[in-house]
Structure formats: C-alpha cells, structure tokens
Amino acid sequence: MALSGLEIFKKLPKTNCKDCGFPTCLAFAMQLVAGKVELAKCPHVSEEVKEALSEAAQPPILKVQVGTEDNSFIVGEETVMFRHDRTFVNQNAFAVSVDDDTDPAKVEEIVKNVNDLKYERVGQTLELDAICIKNKSGDKNIFLGAVEKIASITKKPLIFISSDPDTLMAAATEYKDRKPLIHTATKDNIDKFISLSKETGCPIVIRGESFEDIAAMTEKMRKEGIKNLVIDIGKRDLKSDFFNQLTLRRAAIKKKDRLFGYPTIVFPNEITDDPLKETLIASIFVAKYGSIIVLSNAKPQSVYPLLVYRQNIYTDPRKPMQVEQKIYEIGSPDENSPVLITTNFSLTYFIISGEIEGSKVPSWLLVMDVEGQSVLTAWAAGKFVPELIAQFINKSGIADKVKTKEIVIPGYVAQLQGELEDELDGKWKITVGPREAGEVPKFLKNYVA
Amino acid sequence: MGFQIPKNEYTGKINTVKLGKDKSEILIGGEASLPFYGFEGELPNKPIIAMDVFDIKPSGWPESLAKYYSDVWDDPVKWSQKCISEFGAEAICLHLASTNPDAGNTSPEDAAELVNKVRESIDKPLILYGDGPMEKIAEVMKKVSEKSADSNILMGWVEEDNYKTLAAAAMGYNNNVIALNPLDVNIAKQLNILLTQLGLSPDRIAMDPSSSGVGYGIEYCFSAMERLKIAALIQNDKMTQMPIINNIASEVWKVKEVKESEKEYPEWGDLEERGINWETISVMCMLASGSNIITMRHPKAVSLIKEIIKELL
Numbered sequence: 001m002a003l004s005g006l007e008i009f010k011k012l013p014k015t016n017c018k019d020c021g022f023p024t025c026l027a028f029a030m031q032l033v034a035g036k037v038e039l040a041k042c043p044h045v046s047e048e049v050k051e052a053l054s055e056a057a058q059p060p061i062l063k064v065q066v067g068t069e070d071n072s073f074i075v076g077e078e079t080v081m082f083r084h085d086r087t088f089v090n091q092n093a094f095a096v097s098v099d100d101d102t103d104p105a106k107v108e109e110i111v112k113n114v115n116d117l118k119y120e121r122v123g124q125t126l127e128l129d130a131i132c133i134k135n136k137s138g139d140k141n142i143f144l145g146a147v148e149k150i151a152s153i154t155k156k157p158l159i160f161i162s163s164d165p166d167t168l169m170a171a172a173t174e175y176k177d178r179k180p181l182i183h184t185a186t187k188d189n190i191d192k193f194i195s196l197s198k199e200t201g202c203p204i205v206i207r208g209e210s211f212e213d214i215a216a217m218t219e220k221m222r223k224e225g226i227k228n229l230v231i232d233i234g235k236r237d238l239k240s241d242f243f244n245q246l247t248l249r250r251a252a253i254k255k256k257d258r259l260f261g262y263p264t265i266v267f268p269n270e271i272t273d274d275p276l277k278e279t280l281i282a283s284i285f286v287a288k289y290g291s292i293i294v295l296s297n298a299k300p301q302s303v304y305p306l307l308v309y310r311q312n313i314y315t316d317p318r319k320p321m322q323v324e325q326k327i328y329e330i331g332s333p334d335e336n337s338p339v340l341i342t343t344n345f346s347l348t349y350f351i352i353s354g355e356i357e358g359s360k361v362p363s364w365l366l367v368m369d370v371e372g373q374s375v376l377t378a379w380a381a382g383k384f385v386p387e388l389i390a391q392f393i394n395k396s397g398i399a400d401k402v403k404t405k406e407i408v409i410p411g412y413v414a415q416l417q418g419e420l421e422d423e424l425d426g427k428w429k430i431t432v433g434p435r436e437a438g439e440v441p442k443f444l445k446n447y448v449a
Numbered sequence: 450m451g452f453q454i455p456k457n458e459y460t461g462k463i464n465t466v467k468l469g470k471d472k473s474e475i476l477i478g479g480e481a482s483l484p485f486y487g488f489e490g491e492l493p494n495k496p497i498i499a500m501d502v503f504d505i506k507p508s509g510w511p512e513s514l515a516k517y518y519s520d521v522w523d524d525p526v527k528w529s530q531k532c533i534s535e536f537g538a539e540a541i542c543l544h545l546a547s548t549n550p551d552a553g554n555t556s557p558e559d560a561a562e563l564v565n566k567v568r569e570s571i572d573k574p575l576i577l578y579g580d581g582p583m584e585k586i587a588e589v590m591k592k593v594s595e596k597s598a599d600s601n602i603l604m605g606w607v608e609e610d611n612y613k614t615l616a617a618a619a620m621g622y623n624n625n626v627i628a629l630n631p632l633d634v635n636i637a638k639q640l641n642i643l644l645t646q647l648g649l650s651p652d653r654i655a656m657d658p659s660s661s662g663v664g665y666g667i668e669y670c671f672s673a674m675e676r677l678k679i680a681a682l683i684q685n686d687k688m689t690q691m692p693i694i695n696n697i698a699s700e701v702w703k704v705k706e707v708k709e710s711e712k713e714y715p716e717w718g719d720l721e722e723r724g725i726n727w728e729t730i731s732v733m734c735m736l737a738s739g740s741n742i743i744t745m746r747h748p749k750a751v752s753l754i755k756e757i758i759k760e761l762l
Contacts, residue, residue: 082679084672117716121664211452238760242485250455276725280753283730287671287737301718305663305706305726309734312668347666354665354704358509442551 003053005033011053013044035059035079059089060252061261062227064203066093066130066181066292067157073129075230075291076263081253084317091314092285093129093292094306095159097269099136100146107146111154113298119307122321122346126307128156130181132294135162140170147171151178159183159292165192176200181292183207183265184232190217197226205265207232211247215259222258229262230292236270238281245289263291275299279306286310320372321346327398328353331362338447339398340408340433340440341366343384345374351437359441361448364401368392375410386416390423399427408447411435456489457482461685463678463741464652465494466625466692467601468540469574474601475539477655477741478692483678484739485761490682495762496736498751499576499744500538501698502528504555504563505547511708513721517748525563526570533573536748537755542576542696543567548589549581557592564593568600576742578605578627578696587614598622603655603742605629605696609640616649625653627694632659632666632673634680638688651691655742660697662731665704670695674738692741701728702746725750733757 009029020041022028031037032053039050039057063076073093080086096114098107111131119126133150135143143162151158158180160171168182169192176199183205185193193204206221206229208214214233221229231248234241251260268281279302282293286309295302315321322344330353331337342352344367356363368389370378378384393399393407406429409416414432421430434443465479477497482490506522517536521528525543532538547553548560568575577593579586590604591614605627607615612628619626628644630637637656645651658673680689701707706717707724717723728750732743736758745751 082672082675083668084676119716211454215452238757242761243488246486247454251452254455276722276729276749277753277756279726280729280733280757283733284737284757287734299718299722300716301720301723302726304717305723305730308664308706309667309730312663312666313671313734315668317668317672347661347669350665357705358703 003033005030008032008053008057011045011049012042015044017044019043032057035077055258059261060256060258061249061263062229063090064228064230064263064291066159066179066203068177068179071155072157072179078249079253081249083313087316087318088314090291091310092290093157094282094303094310095130095132095292095294096128096298097132097134097161097267097294097296098146098150099134100139100143101137102146104149107149108153110298111150113300114156115154117298117300117303119304121308121311122323124311126304126311128298128303128307130157130159130292132159132161132183135160135164135167138164140164140167143167144171144174147175151175157181159294165189165196169196172196172200172202176202179203181205181230181265183230185217187213187217190220194221194224194226197221197228198224201228203228203230205230205232209233209235211251211260214248218259218262227262231260231262231264232266233264234266236267238271238284241266241271242284242288245285249289264289265292265294266290267294269294269296275302278302282306283309287313322369322372323349323367325367325369325392327396327401328365328367329362330356330365331360333362333364333401335401335403337362337364337402338408338444339364339366339402339406341368341389341393342410343368343370343373343375343378345370345372345378348374352440355437355440356444359444361441361444363444364398366393366396366398366407376412379413379416384413386419386423389416389420393424393428405429406431408433408443454488457486457683459490459682461682461687461690463681463692464654464690466603466652466655468576468603468625470600472572473574475574481682483682484737487762492762494741495758496741496743497539498537498754499540499542499694499742500532500536500751501542501544501744501746502532502567503544503546504560505553507546509708510702511720511724513724514702514707514747525567529567529571533571536751538573538751540574540576540742541567541571542578542698542744544578544580544699545589546580548579548585550585552580557589560589561592561596564602565596568597568602574601574603576603576605576627576694576744583608583611587611587618590615591618594618594622594624597624601625603627603694605694606657607640607644609643612640612643613647616644616647619653620647620649625655627655627657628691629657629659632669634673634676634689637673637677638686641688641691645688651687654691655694656691657694657696660695660700660731660735662697662701662704663727663734664706665700667731667734671734671738674735674740678739693739694742694744695732695735695740696744697731697735698728698744698746701731725753729753 012025161183184207370383463478547555606629680686
C-alpha cells in the first residue's frame, strides 16, 4: 500500500535544507506522493529510508517498458483519472496482431505497413508501436517460424501470444534481448511464468477473469520480486471491458491498491470482426484507460485517425501544443498571394490553415512563436506586440516571396495596425482581417478579388 | 477478502429536458452518473443522435458523404424524413444556413414557415441552429418560436449578446434554447445564471460547449465537458446541470482529413472509411465525456454509434 505524504515526511531529514528544490521537507513529501518528483532529488536521505520509500514514491501505476532503447514503448505511470486533473503521462501503445499461420506474403505486407505508417503532426511523429504475434495454429514450430520471420523484418517491439507456456518460454528465450511482452500467464500456469520472467527479464501479461484472480496473481509475482507486469482482464465484451478498465484505474489511483497498479492490455480486435467498429472501440480505450490496444490491421484509414486522436488525448493540458515558427505555404502561393499572420498555438494554426485551405485562395501564413499561446492571450502577455511582430516579419524572409507588401493581421488585434506599420518603417501595409477564423474564406475571396 | 468495486458518490443530477411533443416527444438528460457508468448511478435517457439537415444545398461536402443526400438536399422535408426512416436519426438538427445575410438572407417569417413544415412532417424532435450575426439569429428564432409554439423545439443559439431576446422567445412560446460557450466552464455557468435569472426554467436549456473534431482541439472539448459533468454530478452545481449538445458534425466534415482523396494522400487510406472513422471517433469522444445530444452525418457512422451506445448502456 502506498504511503501518505505525512508518512513520507516522517522519514525525511526534516531539515528544510531546500537542496531538493522545494522550500520544506513537507512540500517535497507532498510532491513525492503526487508522483511529481523522484526521491533521488533529496541528497540526504539514508539508503535504508530510500528503500522503504522507493515503493511509496513509485507512481500508483507502475511503468512497463516493452522492447529496448529506441525500439521500445513505455506504458503506465499514470496518476490521475481525468486528464484535466494534471495530464495523462504515457500514451497508450497500439499493436497490430498477426496470426502465426497467416500466409507469409500477407505477413510481410502487414509488417511493412506497421513499419512504414508514419505521420508528422504538430511537430511529433505519430506511428504504431508494436506487433503482436499470435499462436493461432497451436503449434510451437509454426509460432517460432512466424516470430523468426517477423523479428527479421521489423524493429518494432513484439508481443508474443500463446496459451502454451513452453512455446512462450522458447520464443522468449530466443528473443529475450528484444524484451518482448509475453502473453499470457493465468492462475493455473503462473509458476512457469515466474521462471520465464526470472530467466529472460521479459514483461509478462497476466490474465484473469475476475479482480480477485488478478490480485492473487500480481501478489504472487510481487513476492517473487516481479513487477514487470501488464493486466489482461475480461471477456472480450465491450461493456464489461469498459467497466474493467475503469475499475482497474480507480483501484490503482483512487484506492492506491498496488495489486492493480499495472498497465493494461485490451483487444478490440477480439471484441468485434467489423474493422470500422474495431476502430471505434479502440478509440474508447484511448481515453478510458487502456494502456496497450491491439488492432487487427494496419489500414491507414483506421490508424491515422486513431493516432491523431491519441495525440490529442495525451497532450499535456498544462502546456499548449505548439507548431513551428515559419512561413507556411497553403495551396501554392506565389508572389501575388495574400500574406496572413497568426500565433503558433497549434489549435489557432490548425483552424486558420484549415479555413485558408477551404477558401481555395493560395496564401502565405506567417506563424510566429509566442510559446503556443492564442492571439489574444499572446497579445495580453506582451508576446504578440508590434515590436516583436515586426522583428519576426523582417527576419522571416517573407519580403523576398511577395511583390505586394501587405500583411493581414487577426481582427482581435486590430489596434496593432498603426503601430505595427510604424515598426516596419512603413514598408508594409497592415490590413485588419476578420476576428473569427470562420470568416476568413469570405474575407480572402473579397481580398483577392 | 473480496474485491470492493470503487464507486463515485454522486450528489447531483443532470436536468431532464423534454424535446418535441406528442408522437415526437423524448426526454434527454436526467442521468445521475458519469457517461456509461450505469453501475453507480441511473442513466434514464440514452444520448440521442440528431442528423444534420440544411435549408439550402450545402457546399463542400465530400462525395463520400454527399452521395447519401444528393437526391433530397433541395428539400429539407424529404431530407429529414430520409434521415429518420432510412438512417435511424433520433432527432433532426435543421441548420437555417440561408438566414445568414451572406447566404440568401432568408427572412425570419420564411424560416419560421420552413421550420413548421419540417416539424409537422416528422415524428422526431427538432433542433435548430441559426446562422449569421447574433442579432439575425435572435430575430429568426423569435419568429420560429412564435410559429412553432408549445412544441419543445431546441433553438440554437444564445450567447451573452443575444440571450434576452431568445430566452424571452423560448419562455413565451414553450420552447428550449441552446446556450453556447467557448469551451469554458465559467462562461457556461455565467450564461446559465443569466438565462435562469431572466426566468427561463433550467429544464429549458441545453449547453453547447463549442465542439471540435479529432485533430482540431477535441481534447479541449473533452476536458471542458468532463469538468462540467463532474461539477454537475459530484459537486451538485446547479448551473452546470444542463444537458450537453455537441454540434460536432459541422466540425468533423469540414476538415481536409475527411475530404482529400486517397490518390492525393495515399498514406491516409480509403476516403469514405476514413471519414466514417473520423466521425465515429469524434462522436465517441464526446459521448464518453458526457454528450446528451450529438449531431452526425454519415449513415454508417450513425449505425455504428447507435450500436456502441446500446452495448455500453
């Protein structure tokens, strides 16, 4: 059971030396219990206390890494039920499932898709995280053959699924350097997985029908010192799986019950056969508490919306998403196209660029770095003001791209018009655009007419 | 020792709002738990799907969506009937786009006439969104409310600038209003306070938190809605207990991700399926954070969402 802030405080030096960066030991203890800092920040705490506290200082849901170094993903470490309470920490992983008896050409095609699907959005690369290999054939050699083939053509982290512990032991031993996730231990065969974990160091999925089953297994594993676990609970039925994910998250976070404090795995691919329904179900678990989400295919029309959605949900609400400061070309603008300026808050950028695109008027969009704030906020904070805007315009290089030296500013900062013209030494004419993005298409059509 | 299921304690409840009358009457809201958590509080009325209908032929719809409506979109009555009988719409969301001075400037009288006609030709409740400047919207809705008196239509939208006219129109003729807020719990509350102080009953208000779709800020809406529902249910804050409507279809179907062909963007895959996924994921996100009424367009997306709601309840 995790300790409270006061219990942790009692074990700290209580000198208020501030070496940890916090004003008092109590403040530090509170941050520790909230999972916001590491105990290592306190240089004075004894080894003995460190050990006693290390468990308490761990987040209520433990971190699990699948794969190694650059070819890995991390799940867990969540601390809240609602993203607005702080943030969700490690985004869920998406894995694509391949049966071991699938035609080799088909396997190659799926794995290639998983490898190659990559999207750039708001300065991040969005991609799939893992490949699941399922021992559908029930045959050990077919499984090992499929694993060998897939492992040779992808660097993505792997998940091995079989109901036969010996098959899993053979595969895990062979590929232990890649630290695959091993699925699945049940209450009847858990002893074999204790050895598997100790021998290979691979993370293990434990599967149970009930919360009691899960608790019994995680407790047994803990006694063996094994915490590298992922929970699979449920019947592959949407309603009960939805309830189970919620309940596990609450047990770990609200009740601080360590026996449930592990990441989870869910299988939309086994809840339905309809690919569109599967995508929809997968999206539910993105927001509502799935850690690893297994899909049946890597079709871009499903993967792309899911990856974008995951990026949205796992955005830290405390830090606005930013886009890069630069000149964005929308349509194919030329030297006679209009020039507009806005700030680098990702939402502002997306909405404005979308409206410009919709207007079919090719334009230059200058996006200025104001640390991700919207136009009005940045103006109020003194970051989107004539002097700084003029500096940005001058060094942006836009002067070399257009003949007509005229820039459209957002309607909400109409008051900047005169001063900005002055700051630009009268070389640019400043025009006031609309206040709302939705009015941009109409404005642009009139503007170029 | 048996495992104790951790449960939330709810002290508040979402208001129940009546939409439509007689054969078209339904109730929305009334829930006493967070969305789909029926094991810890009652969920008497399921969220409903309102399909979008326009009073003029809309432009810019991708063919993958337009093909389902091109035979009816010069006739809002037929369009509404098709949504209900063929695609299972549980309400019609009629957008009075032509009342915008830039798009035809239809008069309040003509708009009210059309609303009447559509309302009388369907057996599902009617939701309305005006278009254009706030004054015009208020003027149109005033006329609409008068002509469709006592029919519990849901009229959008009011903001701080026009709430008086519209609230009076709703009160005087027994209709409901949509209170719009820009993803902001405090503004939502403030507007509800203004409306109720004017004498409008809380059960005549639905809140619209200004939805956005996947990839365009949906997380702001998701979190604003979760905060509203938590305030309503756990903190029992009366001024957040209005049901929520998400006018999200307009947002989903205007982005390039649902419009650009696979030829143009091969890495995005099949256009029609992509559009369906974009819509179902956006809608599901709103439902999971507490939507009571959601606008939709693609027939396949509608059937998927209906299926999922049924399974989750």
